[in-house]
Amino acid sequence: MNCLEFRLKNYLLNGGGAMSLEDKLNQVKGSVKEGLGKVTGDTKTEAEGVAEKVVSKAKEVAEDAKEAVEGAINGVKNILHKDDN
Numbered sequence: 001m002n003c004l005e006f007r008l009k010n011y012l013l014n015g016g017g018a019m020s021l022e023d024k025l026n027q028v029k030g031s032v033k034e035g036l037g038k039v040t041g042d043t044k045t046e047a048e049g050v051a052e053k054v055v056s057k058a059k060e061v062a063e064d065a066k067e068a069v070e071g072a073i074n075g076v077k078n079i080l081h082k083d084d085n
Helices: 003-013 021-040 043-084
Strands: none
């Protein structure tokens, strides 16, 4: 198994970078708040909703990056251990 295959397998086994339930709920909450702000003309509520969506999306991207780095590290470790045998 090459490094790319290992990373893909690791990614899929660990939920495929799926975001947490909390992050999903925060994105939905932000969308609802944004929509409510638009409908009522309340720009503060609309802006808060946008901000909540952005923050939860940033957390999701950071978690995905962390998982990708961990997968790459594990792939390198496997290659190094394979060379030891």
